[in-house]
Each structure stands twice: as structure tokens, then as C-alpha cells.
Amino acid sequence: MPHDFNQHVIDEFRANAGRVGGPFEGGRLILLTTTGARTGTRHTTPVGYLPDGERILVIASAGGAPHHPDWFHNLVAHPRATVEDGVFTYEAAAEVLTGEERDRVFARAVEADSGWADYQAKTRRTIPVVALTSVETGPPRFPGATPGQSVTLIHDAFRRELGTIRKELAESGSALGAQLRINCLTLCQGLHNHHTGEDLGMFPALRRHRPELAPVLDRLDEEHRSIAALLEELRRTLAEPSTAPGGIRAEVERLTDELEAHLTYEEEQLVPVLDAMAG
Template identity: 70%
Template sequence: MPHPVQDFNQRIIEEFRANHGRVGGPFEGGRLILLTTTGARTGARHTTPVAYLPDGGDRILVIASAGGSPRHPDWYRNLVAHPQVTVESGVFTYEARAVVLTGEERDHAFARAVESDRGWAGYQEKTDRVLPVVALHEIARPGPPNINASSPGEAIRLVHDVFRRELALIRGELASGTTTLGAQLRVNCLTFCQGLHNHHTGEDVAMFPFLADRHPEARPALDRLRTEHAHIATLVEELREALAGTDLVSVRTEVTRLTHELEAHLAYEEEHLIPLLDHA
């Protein structure tokens, strides 16, 4: 007999993978991952669409809400029994170690989640159980990240789309803000900044020298991209300084500046790098 929840999840999973993390319906415009756990009793692998919150550094947070159900979701019971999980972001796939937060750390993280989306508070009000908050720590591996792309050029475009999508989410969060700068919004912005810094550093250190050696004619474009990296790093630092205060107007201004400059940079990079990468 068909299971409505399983059928719904399977449709989301297929749409997520087919569109590199973009889905419609109730998850449209949100932050979503596919979380694969190992069955606590069966040892079988199970994949579930789960909303997440950025948390800086090498971890993200997921909340075992089950829509306010009186029972923990299966994926939560699985990762308690088997803490190593697989995370799919739509672009990246990686192994992670699940850690259930406790005490003040859990309470602070859940408060940030509620500040970001009141729906979490609604789920908590529907049940007597305390909704668990779980940190998923990426397990470092040697070599480049595992990007779900068929070519180096597509990998660059997909990574760029991650930045575009995250900036759009941050702009949406800012647009819905009132007089204070939420703690979760700060984390979201700073996580984005760190990811962008890591991406540009990798290009400067590894990709650009590789391409310059094989395509000397591309050196003027690569030099321009390096210069733009330095300029964007300055904008990122100015955003960090704005985030240290409580003035939403200043943060909106810096996010708008960064968005404008970054969009132009990404478009120029795709125009000049994707043909070289796919040729290489």
C-alpha cells in the first residue's frame, strides 16, 4: 500500500537531485538538504528532505521537529544510533558527524531558529517533547569537494549558483526584518562570507595558476578576476563591520553593494573560465 509521507518525500528527493537543490511546493525558497542516515534497527540507508540552518564553520543545524509530532522522526533515531550521515546540498555531497546539542547550546540554537522562522515555535507548542537540535559537522576529506557536476565548467556554474541563491535568501531575510538584526541572520551572512572567501582563495591558489600555465592568452582575464577577488574581499569586510552593529539599513546597503559587484564578477568569470575549464 502506498505511504503518503514516503511518496511525498520521494518526489521532493527526485526534484531536488534533478534541479541541484531547487524545489517547489512547501520547501520552495527555503534552505533544504537531503539527509541520508543508517537505520537504527535495520542498517538500511534512508534519505529524507530536511530543512537546515547555517551555523558557521564546518557545520549546519537540523531540528527534529516532525511537524510537532509526539514522536521523534525516524531520521533522528537513526543518527543517534549511527552518527555518521551523508549530506546532499544539491551541489555538494559530503559525509558528516551528527552531534545532538544539549543544555544552553541547544536552547540558544533553537532560539535562533525561532528568530529566523516562527514556524519552529509552532512545532514546539504542539508537542510535549523538547525538539532536538542536531549539528552536522562536515568530515574533512583530502582533495577537492565532491560537486555533483558532469564537467569542471558546470561545477563552477553550480557553485556560483549556490552563492546567488544564498544571497537571495539573505536579501529576503533582510526584507522581512524590522528594527533588530537577528542572530541567525548574522550567522547566515557570515557563513556566506566565509564560503565566498574559501572559494576565491581556492581559485587564486590552484585554479588560476593551472589555467594560466595552459592558456597564457587568458592571463589578462585571470588578472582581472584576482583584482575583483580583492575588491569583493573589501566589500565582505565592510559587511562584517555592519553586522557588528544593529543598523539594518547599513546591512541592507552592504548586502546590496556586495550582490551587485558579485553578480557582475560571477558573470565575467563564467564567460571566461567555463570554456577554458571544459576544454582542459
């Protein structure tokens, strides 16, 4: 992609917590910062990605060009990168997938979006797939954000991912693709991890320091349990090989309705408190 176009996307991404328009609108996008293979200079590139559990996958298609993109050569030479997903910024280890694993993952990508097959058909090279796995430990960092803003950023990321999955389900055929299953399962795990963190950290701290919030926190605890039951039901449905997109769509819509109400209530009740305590 031309440098000016890339820079426009980068600026828009950073200004809008990961939301962009144009060809990337409504898709999954990260900013990938790599170290130049020859120069050692840091370069940032907007790249689409696929969820894959605890890691994400990026495909070095370069639009079907005859040569691998620069960012791929950089990762081969320096297999560490900085990933920005609109909410979190983290350091990641890069692994170029090979053999059966690469072929299986690429086939999954093609099943989800035939454009990847079009790119492969345009070039003689085997388009590489790279797995990016966070190497950071400890709580997430939100540079420049207040505690309340941090909570809202996380919530908006879940809203955005749910919207993307709903769109994918609406556009899917009669069979549920493998990548779409993984997208749903990754969302389930992310929500579980987020709520567990609140249950073990933020909510107990608020109970200690702001006892008048007990009724609010009791309601949020109950909503966590209800959402956990919906997530478990979605996992069970996804585990059925014969499950059609319509069945998953119904479960996702139930989850979306309940989760949106929960996130909105939590923001209304806790964001002002969190920011006041930090002030």
C-alpha cells in the same frame, strides 16, 4: 511527511541542483541520508537546515508531532550521515546538542522563524537540534560534472544563498536577528574560501597552461580583491550590535551587484576553457 511527497522532493532536488518548489521553495534544504537504527537500511529525507559557520543545524521538529522523526533516531544510533546540498555531497558527523547550547540555538531559530516555537508548543517533548559537520578532506567532488559545470554549480549555490539572505532581510523587523547575522557571516566565509581556492589553485594553473588568458585572470584577481573588501565591510557592519537590517541590506545589495557581475564574467571567460582543457 508521506513517502510519496518526500520522494517527489528528493527527485526534484536532485534534478535541479537543490532547487525545489512547494513548501520548500526559496528556503534552505538538504537531503539527509541516515542509517536505520533497527534495520541498517539507508533512508533519505528532505530536511530544512540553518547555517552555523563550519557546520549546519537540523531541527527534529516533525511538525510538532509527539515523537521524534525517524531520521533523528537513526542519527542517535548511527551518528554519521550523507548530506546533499544541491552542489556538494559529503559525509558528516552528527552531534545532538544539549543544555545551554541547544537552548541558545533553538532560540535563534525561533527568532528567525516563529514556526519552530509553534511546533514546540504542540508537543511535550523537547525538540532536538543536531549539528552536522563534514568529516571529509581534500577538494570537493562533483560526480558527473565537467570542470566548467562544477564552477557554475558553485556559483549558483552562492547566488541562491544571497537570494535567500536578501529575502530574509526584506522580511526582518527593526532589529537584526542573531541567526540572520550568522547566515550572512557564513556566506562571507564561504565566498572567502572559494576565492582563496581559485587564487591558489585554478588561476595559477590557468596562467601556466593558457598564458593568453592573462588579461582575464588579471581582471578576476582585481575583482576578488574588490569583493574581499566588500566582505570585510559586511563583517564590520555585522559586528556592530546596533546595526539595523537596513544597513546590512545596503551592504548585501552592493555585494550582490558586484558578485553577480564577477560570476557572470568568470563563467563567460573560463567555463569554455576549463571544459576544453578537460576534453
